[in-house]
Amino acid sequence: MGFSGELVFGRSERPLIEAPVFGGAQEDNEGGITACWPRPGGWQTWQFHGTFPGRPEDVLRAVVEWTGAPACVALVHDSDVALVWGLEPEGDMWDAWLNLKIAAExxxxxxxxxxxxxxxxxxRALDWARSAGVGDGVAATAIEEILRSDETFAEEVFTNLLDRLGFPEAVDPEAEG
Structure with a gap:
């Protein structure tokens, strides 16, 4: 059985988990809430394993309001499929399915x-990335390729989507620089 839960991606000087929408939740590496490797520039992804505080779209709006930066949320089912929503501070929202064949089934x-x-x-995903200051020189066809991919794990497709959109690659915080 794979991961089922939500992934939250955004930029903040503070951990996203501190956003008021999460109600004082704490990182819990035993299966509740975990931080993924951070990305340069304050970009971060958090995994919520069945502990999400509301509808993904509502949480997304609250995170964007708190950070003042574009953010996205992915609702993942058993690592097989995900629905991603992205939002800009100006209010433009997009969504896309990851692993289309399974989503269709x-x-x-x-x-x-x-x-x-x-x-x-x-x-629309590329416009969102550009509103975050990344994605220049990225062709929409490269994003289409990711959206049409059928990787084994939807979480990996999500990470690949962020990478392809031009966000800085995640860095192992334990790696020596």
Missing amino acids: MSDRPLSEMDAAVPDDAR
Whole structure:
């Protein structure tokens, strides 16, 4: 059984877990809330294992309001599929499915219909990344490729999406520099 829960990605000088929407929750590496490797510039990803404080879209709005920066949330089911929402401080929101084939099977929607949305999803995700100060020189077709990929783990597709959008790569905090 894979990971089921939410991934929250955003930028802050303080840990995102300190946002008021999380109600004073603490990192719990025993399976509740865990920090992923940080990215330069204050970018960070947090995993919530069944301890999320509300609907992903509402939590996303609260995180963007608290940080004043673009953020995104991914709702992951058993590491097989994820639905990602991204939001800019100006209020522009986008969403996209990761692992389309499984998403189509689970939702009983035609794969062709979901695939037809990929170019627009990729463009909106790239606009979101550019609002965060990254993504210059990235082609929408590169984002489409990620959105159409069928990696084994949706969490890896999420990380690959952030990398391809131009965010700084995550760094092992224990690695010697």
